Amino acid sequence: MSDKPIRLKIKRQNTPDSSPYWEEFSVPYTPGHNVISVLMEIQKNPVNSRGEKTSPVVWECNCLEEVCGACTMLINGGVRQACSALIDKIGRELTLEPITKFPVVRDLHVDRGKMFEALKKVGAWIPIDGTYDMGEGPRMAPKDQEEGYRLAKCMTCGCCMEACPQYNSRSSFIGPAPTVQVRLFNLHPTGAMNRSERLETLMEKGGIAECGNAQNCVRVCPKEVPLTKTLAELNKDVDLYAIFGMLKK
Amino acid sequence: MNNRIIIVGGGLAGLMSAIKAAEAGCGVDLFSLVPVRRSHSVCAQGGINGCVQPTREGDSPDEHFDDTVYGGDFLANQTPVRDMCHAAPAIIKLMDRMGVMFNRTPEGNLDFRAFGGAKYRRTAFSGATTGQQLLYALDEQVRRLEVEGKITKYEFWEFLGAVLDDDGTCRGISALDMRTMEVRTFPADAVIMAVGGPGVIFGKSTNSAINTGTAAASLYTQGVRYANGEFIQVHPTAIQGIDKLRLMSESARGEGGRIWTYRDGKPWYFLEEKYPAYGNLVPRDIATREIFHVCVDMKLGIEGKNQVYLDLTHIPAETLNRKLGGILEIYEKFAGEDPRKKPMKVFPGVHYSMGGIWVDYDQMTNVPGLFAAGECDYQYHGANRLGANALLSCIYSGMVAGPAAARFANGLHKAAEDSRDGCFDREKRRQQEIFSNIYRMNGSENPYRMANELGELMTENVTVVRYNDRLKATDEKLKELQERWRSLNVLDTSRGTANQAVQFVRQLKYMLEMARVITVGALLRNESRGAHYKPEFPERDDARFLKTTIADYAPSGPRISYQEVDLGYIKPRPRVYDVEKKVGTRKEGDQHER
Incomplete structure (x- = not known):
């Protein structure tokens, strides 16, 4: 041997x-x-x-x-x-x-460039006013930080995209990894200011409705990002936003 | 016309430079070997230093400054270090505003932990993947600026050389499209190099595969000065592997981890015994030498091998998961044991270059219009870098370089497009010739095996303990390798698509140049200071060597000269860690209160 x-x-x-x-x-x-x-x-x-x-x-x-x-x-x-x-x-x-x-x-x-393009589409950033010194960031409860950190460990490796049956050349789904990043930026106190825009992109073509809930993604994620749990939460967020959020407009 | 700035490298320093240059109104072209989100900054674990809460425990930015200068054995220029330490709190707050998931206190404030060479908790952290989290935050801001049309990324491009005009001003760069193997030149009104360290020269190190030092070495052969090359940090705690050494962060000791081995059948906490004031949190150069001594000289390594224990088993698993999860995962995956239950086995590994491209206080090199920032500059760490100061210096130097490059571009008389006095064609032809020669290399030697040989030679002779006879022999051997480089076989003659072997053959040539800078610098520095230790010259010799080493390229090998160090604030004093650090004596005229 x-x-x-x-x-x-x-x-x-x-x-x-x-x-x-x-x-x-x-x-x-x-x-x-x-x-x-x-x-x-x-x-x-x-x-x-x-x-x-x-x-x-x-x-x-x-x-x-x-x-x-x-x-x-x-x-x-x-x-x-x-x-x-x-x-x-x-x-x-x-x-x-x-x-x-x-x-x-x-x-x-x-070439995994598509993944980074999808991050552009969903607005995966905190829209700060600039990098000059404007004092402290918002306070955050340790439990929110812990939830955010679990999502922020996504290294855009593409494992979940490979495993997802809905992510393919015939579908417009942007895939689990970029979708889940919406939750990260929506739970941050500053990022939440653009929560509705991000949810709206998830309601468009290629958005969360195209997730087929096969749950393959979470099984292959090397960083144990809670993909399916977060996708389910985002689904709820999008549904509630569709019913109530749009009314407020 | 808008000024254009080229930035090479997409780690923390490059991304921060890019954001700053874009904010200053310049168009930015950002070049990187890898998608920037995969840059080596992603590997940094422990945290970022900054005295955010000056009242806590009696810390102050000046104390951080003193720790950094003292930890660096007084070799760093003091003015930029002082500016960096005073800027540090605002940098941490800025990164927090960008959404970095820093660990929090129960009240929701930033949490801080202890780190080596400091008596105060001033290290902000995001689990044990702080570099990753900071990199992602900057990557996200750059993506936003890309959408706004202010930054254009060139990923999978390798920097080849600077385009220099007849006056010796930098007018742009030449670069290789790694997918099509096309060589192109790009004009710019200023260029910032943020190209990282040269760890791969040592074969196995904690560095990433792209950290060959090639970009810096290539500039060095074009006349860019390289400073303090001999100061290479060997990190005390890494796990051994066939392909690389995997870092086990200093934060493990910051959170209470203990180093020990067996002596006379009983656990021996040798750092705690020898350095009662700092214990396991002595600076890295000292911890590394002690572990090396215990294993190599005293033969007391665990299981008779070159390894000691890094022990976390006395700390509750819940605390470990929350504060050190990232490194525990790495250890579990690669060493196959649970560090919550069994002590980790570690040994020192090459980690960081304190030396780098010489820059002035605006981060500009000796070539006008060419700037450098991040690990590839020499500015902030002297003879030894303190843990958690690297992330700080990368971001800070980017914050200096971006605006400085924009100012330079504004003051430039002729914009790059107008200065096509043949310098672009000349540079393109020079690079194309280098590649066409490499494509023709059909000798007997394998480049990857030669790189192994280089790595073993450098690790054996130019790391923890250095002897002049061996350094001399190493430089001879390096010259021999430079000769043998000509008889390499390129292995892959295909043209047009992602030829990594051709790229590597070229990189190896520059790795050999940089290896000589490191080795000759070490040979000529007859003293011991920080990470540079010679048993034949065990003391620091301020009279002769409190000086910056400067290497200028010559075809026959580096020409070494020395430059005075800026000691404007703190008077050099002996560096000891067995007793509490004495407060630094201030020079007259320093208005800052302690």
């Missing part, structure tokens, strides 16, 4: 427009590897299982401690970060694929 190598089957693609192909690799096992460190071994010896020289695999990563969200990929069919996928836990047979909901740039590297 101990000298059994790590075997990888990697779905590769040379350009955004070319067809994908599979390439297999074998990397000697040492304890403590994760998927990134295995890919780094391939960089140091870019030869595939058939003994042919090949180009190193292209992928995205940065922090390597599961806080930046860059290295999301499909590992043995499941979406997760590669850095925290420890070989000693997941085994030595690996299939790596790019996530499917975003266009491929090359190999495992995809």
